[in-house]
Amino acid sequence: MTYLLHExxxxxxxxxxxxxxxxxxxxxxxYAELDGLTNRLANLLVERGVRKGDRVGLYIRKSLEAxxxxxxxxxxxxxxxxxxxxxxxxxxxxxxxxxxxxxxVTGADRNEAWSELAARSPGLRSFIVLDAADPLPTAPTSVxxxxxxxxxxxxxxxxxxxxIDRDLGIILYTSGSTGQPKGVMLSHENVMNFVCWAVQEFxxxxxxxxxxxxxxxxxxxxFDIYGAALAGASVHLAPxxxxxxxxxxxxxxxxxEITVMYAVPSVLTMLVERAKLEVGSLPALRTILFAGEVFxxxxxxxxxxxxxxxxxxxxxxxxxxxxxxYYRVTEPPSxxxxxxxxxxxxxxxxTFVVGPDGSVLPPGExxxxxxxxxxxxxxxxxxxxxxxxxxxxxxxxxxxxxxxxRTGDLVREEPDGNYTFLGRRDNQIKSxxxxxxxxxxxxxxYRHPDxxxxxxxxxxxxQITNRLKAFIATETDLGLHELVSSLSxxxxxxxxxxxxxxRSALPKTTTGKxxxxxxxxxxxxxxx
Amino acid sequence: MTLSSQIRNxxxxxxxxxxxxxxxxxxxxxxxxxxxxxxxxxQMVSFLEGEFGIEIDDEDLxxxxxxxxxxxxRLVDTKRGG
Numbered sequence: 001m002t003y004l005l006h007e008x009x010x011x012x013x014x015x016x017x018x019x020x021x022x023x024x025x026x027x028x029x030x031y032a033e034l035d036g037l038t039n040r041l042a043n044l045l046v047e048r049g050v051r052k053g054d055r056v057g058l059y060i061r062k063s064l065e066a067x068x069x070x071x072x073x074x075x076x077x078x079x080x081x082x083x084x085x086x087x088x089x090x091x092x093x094x095x096x097x098x099x100x101x102x103x104x105v106t107g108a109d110r111n112e113a114w115s116e117l118a119a120r121s122p123g124l125r126s127f128i129v130l131d132a133a134d135p136l137p138t139a140p141t142s143v144x145x146x147x148x149x150x151x152x153x154x155x156x157x158x159x160x161x162x163x164i165d166r167d168l169g170i171i172l173y174t175s176g177s178t179g180q181p182k183g184v185m186l187s188h189e190n191v192m193n194f195v196c197w198a199v200q201e202f203x204x205x206x207x208x209x210x211x212x213x214x215x216x217x218x219x220x221x222x223f224d225i226y227g228a229a230l231a232g233a234s235v236h237l238a239p240x241x242x243x244x245x246x247x248x249x250x251x252x253x254x255x256x257e258i259t260v261m262y263a264v265p266s267v268l269t270m271l272v273e274r275a276k277l278e279v280g281s282l283p284a285l286r287t288i289l290f291a292g293e294v295f296x297x298x299x300x301x302x303x304x305x306x307x308x309x310x311x312x313x314x315x316x317x318x319x320x321x322x323x324x325x326y327y328r329v330t331e332p333p334s335x336x337x338x339x340x341x342x343x344x345x346x347x348x349x350x351t352f353v354v355g356p357d358g359s360v361l362p363p364g365e366x367x368x369x370x371x372x373x374x375x376x377x378x379x380x381x382x383x384x385x386x387x388x389x390x391x392x393x394x395x396x397x398x399x400x401x402x403x404x405x406r407t408g409d410l411v412r413e414e415p416d417g418n419y420t421f422l423g424r425r426d427n428q429i430k431s432x433x434x435x436x437x438x439x440x441x442x443x444x445x446y447r448h449p450d451x452x453x454x455x456x457x458x459x460x461x462x463q464i465t466n467r468l469k470a471f472i473a474t475e476t477d478l479g480l481h482e483l484v485s486s487l488s489x490x491x492x493x494x495x496x497x498x499x500x501x502x503r504s505a506l507p508k509t510t511t512g513k514x515x516x517x518x519x520x521x522x523x524x525x526x527x528x
Numbered sequence: 529m530t531l532s533s534q535i536r537n538x539x540x541x542x543x544x545x546x547x548x549x550x551x552x553x554x555x556x557x558x559x560x561x562x563x564x565x566x567x568x569x570x571q572m573v574s575f576l577e578g579e580f581g582i583e584i585d586d587e588d589l590x591x592x593x594x595x596x597x598x599x600x601x602r603l604v605d606t607k608r609g610g
Contacts, residue, residue: 086562241559241591244566248590270566274586432566464567480544488546493562496544 002196003165004188006074008229009035010158016232019206023256024064024237031232034068036156041072041105041128043154044146048103048126052077052161053168055381057096057104058216059083059117062237065130066216067225069105074188077161079168080105081183082217087492089113091181093120095173099183099381108132115140165189171381172217174319175436175495177427179443183381184319193374194322195226197347201326202287202313204260208233209284211258213243213267218433219319220291223262243267246275250282257284262315264433265295266464272303273463279306291315291323292433293465294421297337304332316342316421319435320377320390321405324349327418341418342411349373353413354406358395363413366422372404429458431466434494438468441497444490445470450478453506456497457520459527468497469523473505499523531580531601538575539597543568554598559591569594576600582607 017032056073058080060066073080083092102125118140126144139145169188176182210228212235214220228235236256242249317324327343345351352360353367361367379387394402411419427438438456445454453473458466507515558564593603
């Protein structure tokens with residue numbers, strides 16, 4: 001049995017030391033090299049004083065070094081916390097303060113932000129720069145900056161730290177409804193429950209070449225990284241801009257002869273619409289997995305027709321449980337069909353549909369999807385109240401410590417046992433696979449002193465699920481440019497609305513609340 | 529107005545350039561700094577096609593054609609010339 005995330009790497013390093021583990025463009029590392037480097041990083045972290053359970057930041061663009069960072073942190077008995085390299089410093093400083101990060105593994109190209117991060121984060125003690133051997137001139141003085149040279153000096157044997165599968169492995173921060181992100185705590189067990197299932201279900205083996213497309217702060221990345229390592233396969237990091245340039249994505253898939261690809265539907269839509277694929281393209285590719293948002297039948301059908309030999313599966317689940325249900329798509333749907341099913345529970349998880357009165361609903365009725373089992377997160381970091389609202393005791397069993405997760409997603413079980421996804425219970429939406437709480441954006445807009453009222457609405461969009469539009473009421477002549485500049489201090493780019501409309505006041509419902517429905521309707525009509 | 533300044537204005541006005549407009553020079557790294565993201569690229573393409581009467585093929589959708597205002601202007605020039 002493989003219980004721990006870094007055991008996936010260690011076992012492959014013992015079994016097949018010279019097999020390629022990770023490929024980043026022209027550079028690559030074998031399992032033995034990756035295992036050795038990550039031992040050294042772990043030993044450096046231990047020497048720096050980390051203790052088991054500490055949170056270590058990972059502030060680095062996707063690269064070989066980022067993968068070294070992931071495993072090095074885990075081997076030191078710590079949890080890694082991906083810090084989105086593109087997010088504003090203020091948001092990152094919040095995360096660093098929120099979960100008490102003292103050490104950050106980083107890349108030299110992030111150095112512009114170090115000083116500000118250090119100034120905003122009094123608890124920070126070290127930056128470990130994996131891709132620089134020499135001291136950096138721009139380094140802040142309040143925090144120790146260590147380079148790859150310090151990693152090299154460490155011993156290459158495994159640090160003696162006991163880790164079991166209940167231990168915290170990753171914290172992934174996602175959009176929260178109150179204006180601050182919330183940290184989803186995942187144990188080794190949580191992630192391994194999914195990874196082991198996925199490797200078995202999709203028969204990932206040593207000869208496979210997995211793509212790594214999603215950012216590390218996205219739970220999709222866990223399949224690529226740990227799935228490849230568990231199977232002894234290789235993982236290939238997609239160029240950063242491949243998700244924007246379909247021809248570049250195609251080139252990446254071709255050159256690396258990717259066999260298993262896991263991506264959000266909007267990436268696949270771009271690939272089928274703008275990369276000149278034809279039957280016979282991408283001959284190495286055998287499996288496409290998608291997750292993160294609804295895949296419109298039109299584009300799913302097109303990609304399945306142009307890649308007829310590829311198997312397709314829809315994976316569904318929030319970050320809090322990772323993938324909890326899946327559906328194998330065997331035939332291309334009709335272009336007009338409703339979105340395909342999210343399927344049924346993966347191995348070793350139980351799912352059920354619960355009505356407003358708390359009772360389990362029979363097939364055919366609409367209710368909230370609950371998930372039970374080893375994938376259910378440990379909770380939200382430092383927020384037991386919020387945890388208690390969604391990670392609740394199993395209502396159907398008494399006297400057992402058996403948490404279930406309320407997904408907030410509304411589903412219906414069909415006669416064939418598969419679920420249909422019908423929407424959300426709250427204001428959370430998806431755009432390009434990102435999960436976004438509209439309240440989080442509104443809170444950031446309200447931080448500008450001139451804003452009197454605001455509402456952010458989601459406009460359904462065929463290609464990216466939703467587009468965002470903000471309605472703002474202000475009594476000053478607040479300009480778009482000033483507002484956007486202020487927002488980009490607080491929010492990552494994907495959360496900044498693409499459209500803004502300024503009004504003197506926003507419409508209200510009879511109860512005096514901002515009439516979001518009316519605003520959504522007006523935004524949709526305007527776009528037609 | 530020059531080609532570059534038309535593109536520059538589009539980035540400031542329609543793509544909501546977050547920094548001070550003075551910093552948006554012709555060699556400003558638009559992709560590196562994520563001024564153009566996956567949505568922005570398509571907005572840019574429809575702007576270029578509408579404004580300059582050119583057609584941008586899927587093969588032209590490559591990072592090297594969009595990394596700076598200069599590169600975009602060069603792409604437009606090539607398309608107009610060809």
